[in-house]
Amino acid sequence: MKEYFIHEALKEAKRSLLLNEVPVGAVIVKDNKIIARAHNLRETMQDATAHAEVLAIKEACVILNSWRLTGCDMYVTLEPCPMCAGAILQSRISKLYIGIFDPSVGACGSVINVIQNDDLNHWTEINWLYNEECGNLLTDFFKDKR
Amino acid sequence: MKEYFIHEALKEAKRSLLLNEVPVGAVIVKDNKIIARAHNLRETMQDATAHAEVLAIKEACVILNSWRLTGCDMYVTLEPCPMCAGAILQSRISKLYIGIFDPSVGACGSVINVIQNDDLNHWTEINWLYNEECGNLLTDFFKDKR
Numbered sequence: 001m002k003e004y005f006i007h008e009a010l011k012e013a014k015r016s017l018l019l020n021e022v023p024v025g026a027v028i029v030k031d032n033k034i035i036a037r038a039h040n041l042r043e044t045m046q047d048a049t050a051h052a053e054v055l056a057i058k059e060a061c062v063i064l065n066s067w068r069l070t071g072c073d074m075y076v077t078l079e080p081c082p083m084c085a086g087a088i089l090q091s092r093i094s095k096l097y098i099g100i101f102d103p104s105v106g107a108c109g110s111v112i113n114v115i116q117n118d119d120l121n122h123w124t125e126i127n128w129l130y131n132e133e134c135g136n137l138l139t140d141f142f143k144d145k146r
Numbered sequence: 147m148k149e150y151f152i153h154e155a156l157k158e159a160k161r162s163l164l165l166n167e168v169p170v171g172a173v174i175v176k177d178n179k180i181i182a183r184a185h186n187l188r189e190t191m192q193d194a195t196a197h198a199e200v201l202a203i204k205e206a207c208v209i210l211n212s213w214r215l216t217g218c219d220m221y222v223t224l225e226p227c228p229m230c231a232g233a234i235l236q237s238r239i240s241k242l243y244i245g246i247f248d249p250s251v252g253a254c255g256s257v258i259n260v261i262q263n264d265d266l267n268h269w270t271e272i273n274w275l276y277n278e279e280c281g282n283l284l285t286d287f288f289k290d291k292r
Contacts, residue, residue, distance in 0.1 A: 048213040048237035049200055057194055067194040082260045083236050086229025086253070091194035104267060107232070111265045112258070114228045119257045121250060 005029055005075040006099055006129055012039040012052060013077045013137055019044050023137045026052040026076040028060040028069065028093070035072070036060035052076065053084035057091045069093045077134040079106035085114035088124055095125045099134030151175055151221040152245055152275055158185040158198060159223045159283055165190050169283045172198040172222040174206040174215065174239070181218070182206035198222065199230035203237045215239045223280040225252035231260035234270055241271045245280030 005027055012025025016039040028036040038055035042048065053076055061067050069091040077099040080088060085107035088096060096115065098108060107114040108126055115124045151173055158171025162185040174182040184201035188194065199222055207213050215237040223245040226234060231253035234242060242261065244254060253260040254272055261270045 042213050046211055046213050047207045048203055048215065049195070049207075049233050050213070051236075054195055061193045061195075065192055067188050067192050067196070069194065081232055081236070082228055082253075082266070083232025084229075086227055086232050086260075087195050090197075090227070090229050107228075107260075112260065112263060114232075114253075114258065114260070117258060120228070 001032060002075075002097060002127075002129065005034070005073075006077070006097060006131055006134070008034060008037065009075045009077050009099065010131075010133055010137070012037050013134070016040040016052070017137065017141065023141050024052045024076070024078045026056040026074055028056050029073045029075065030060075030064075030071060035063050049083065051081065051084050053080050054087050057087050057093075061091070067091065073097065075099075077131070078102050078138065079108050079110055080115070081105045082107040082112060082114055088115060089120065089122045092122065093124055095127065097127045097129055099129050099131040100138075101128070147178060148221075148243060148273075148275065151180070151219075152223070152243060152277055152280070154180060154183065155221045155223050155245065156277075156279055156283070158183050159280070162186045162198070163283065163287065169287050170198045170222070170224045172202040172220055174202050175219045175221065176206075176210075176217060181209050195229065197227065197230050199226050200233050203233050203239075207237070213237065219243065221245075223277070224248050224284065225254050225256055226261070227251045228253040228258060228260055234261065235266065235268045238268065239270055241273060243273045243275055245275050245277040246284075247274070
């Protein structure tokens with residue numbers, strides 16, 4: 001199932017690409033079903049908080065009518081930034097599956113660790129998928145930009 | 147002006163209190179004018195991301211029609227959590243004025259430092275106001291809860 005869900009997150013990332021947005025996608029899964037899906041829309045929405053993870057969390061909260069996403073898993077193509085990692089903690093998402101690491105602002109251990117920090121009041125399980133396609137999508141996007 | 151703006155953020159925090167929400171308020175200031183204001187609405191909205199800072203940032207982005215809040219300052223009654231500190235970085239807010247520190251999840255140095263971390267790609271100026279009323283509001287709220 002892991003392969004299927006990260007593939008669905010990749011489909012979301014490709015929607016960002018069509019909008020000339022940094023291609024990152026996320027899905028939230030509960031009981032083996034996708035309950036929310038989103039892609040980065042920062043430029044389109046002109047909203048600094050409109051990363052895929054935040055948008056997916058907001059959608060899942062509406063669907064479940066609860067700010068607590070306990071028992072939900074998130075699949076995201078790129079390692080979350082501090083804002084998104086913080087939002088994942090706030091929402092109590094149980095497990096996080098990450099396509100590829102982000103050496104620039106990754107907040108799940110690459111640059112800083114918000115998700116698994118014993119000094120904070122919550123902690124989320126991280127599963128690294130080392131998915132090449134998630135990385136290639138970003139590399140190609142930034143190569144085209146230069 | 148600092149005293150005036152943190153007082154306005156406190157007014158927002160008191161609105162949270164009326165809704166039985168953890169009392170935290172924030173205002174965003176540009177050219178000495180408040181352009182956005184918000185208070186914590188997590189329970190009311192059942193949205194894990196509905197902290198005062200995130201809501202104020204989203205509002206300011208709409209007002210300015212830009213995800214970049216460069217040249218804007220935020221006044222917030224309580225030290226931001228990792229999610230909100232990350233959102234402040236993402237929005238490129240120039241200066242952050244904080245009422246009181248949060249020894250529980252403060253991400254501006256108390257528990258973790260997201261706002262001023264040389265390994266991340268952005269950095270925001272922090273001004274601590276050590277405002278007693280900001281702290282008392284929270285202490286009284288949690289005292290009543292116990």
